[in-house]
Amino acid sequence: MGNVKFEKIKRPENIKLPYMLDFYPLEDEKNTRISQFFKNLKEGRLTTTKCKECSELLWPPRVVCSGCLSNKLEWIDLGVEGELYAFTEMRAGAPLGFVQDLPFCIGMVKIGGLLISARIDDAKYEDLKIGEKVKLKIMEIEDGRVFYRFQRIS
């Protein structure tokens, strides 16, 4: 067996965060037809699409109404204050990319006629109450993208 060659090989030590582990949406016009949502968010406005034909409020923002299939949609403001419908705290089992944030609160927030999921910042589980008012907060990601969370008012 003396003529069999052994060679050590190396794998890259660092790999750029792959798209599948980047949970934040790609938000510019080149990647999505709802880039207006993120432009509005950059102005501190939480908005979504509403159907001009059947008045259905759609979440997440859509390009076609899932109520009547119309593509005549308009952007409407949901406001910046919501009410906490339910909440929990992630204490273990967070996905890669969020592990460094543990523990953190997640909730379902009633806002503008919708019930949406969101991170609830600056709060411990023990401090929060069902029905409590929460306020919109904008997260700026280092590459210029934005996303929303909520925080306590009191």
Next chain:
Amino acid sequence: MRKVAIVGGGATTCGKREATWRELVQEAGKAMFDNIENISPKDVEALLVGAAQPERFVFQVHVAPMVAECLGVTPRKVIATTELMCASGQAAIRYAWACVASGMADVAVAFGVEKMFMPDMAEAQTNMTCVLDREWDGVNAMSAPPFFAMTAQRHMHEFGTTKEQMALVSVKNHHYSTMNPIAQFQKEVAVEKVLQSPMVSPPLNLFDCSGITDGAAGVVLVPAEDAKKYTDNPMYIIGSGQASIGNAVNNLASITEWVPLKMAIKEAWRTAKISVSEIDIAELHDCFTISEIMEYEAFGWCEKGKGGKFIEDGESYIGGKIAVNPRGGLLGCGHPLGATAILQSIDILQQFRGDVPKGRHVKDAKTAVAHNLSGAANVHSLIVYSRG
């Protein structure tokens, strides 16, 4: 439509297995073929493989042909993977059933497999974040534990359900899984142990949650008129129901009432031409303790909001109003996503045959229902099985 029989099946032991995905497939496949007379891999005309996330857990797609290759099966009528997250295995059974019922195939295998333990478990947890809408729920780390934690919180808030009542579901299912040799969890747990286990996502402790599990299983489906060629004790699929409303949190019909489950139950009873009172065994999807409590209510075994009291009164034990999860459930057996529904089906067959230990045997059971939910409990899938 032809009447369809399940003539046998086989499975791996479930848990943290020192085996690869394809080794689990071979173990379960061999067990399945070894357990059924007069059948060989070459007889299989249709192969449906329930696999929830092989592309994430083992970085492999096109898995149905891989299963076929591992087992020496060469399907000539139908082959495909079926993905419906936690109900992927039931999707496989449903399509295999449809293939045989329609006459498209005379021998179909419904297989299920999941290898969930990864070298880095944070990676496995990450996989759970693309089940709901990845960009609008997943981005908030909304995976199963926080979603069901909030479901439990609302159920406690609206109906007064307690943590102790939820823990009792875990106690029951771990009790039955101690008598199931292929179950992941082999030890009894007491209420205090559930309440003292690490808090995952309040109000859910670790033992309120089903496990991360490796496992595989398969069953063989044939037309009822051919069943006796393979076994003296087949079981039959006599009905089914499935319904789905929404996927993202905002688009669910309700958080504390699973509307699609009620729709699927109605359809299952209609197609099986039975009523709920005829069910002897219920294999329900107890991915979390709160799930089983809400299922007692949806099936109508107790009033809405009284599911906690139902387990407190012991009504879901064998000998109570309805035997729920005498297999040990997902809480006791583990939850290898794609394989779970197949494991439920094999256990019901063994119950009908009397091939389970006395302590978890439902005597003279004739009819059983198997249920799986998936996603944010926005899809519910049911199959009704009968001994005769």
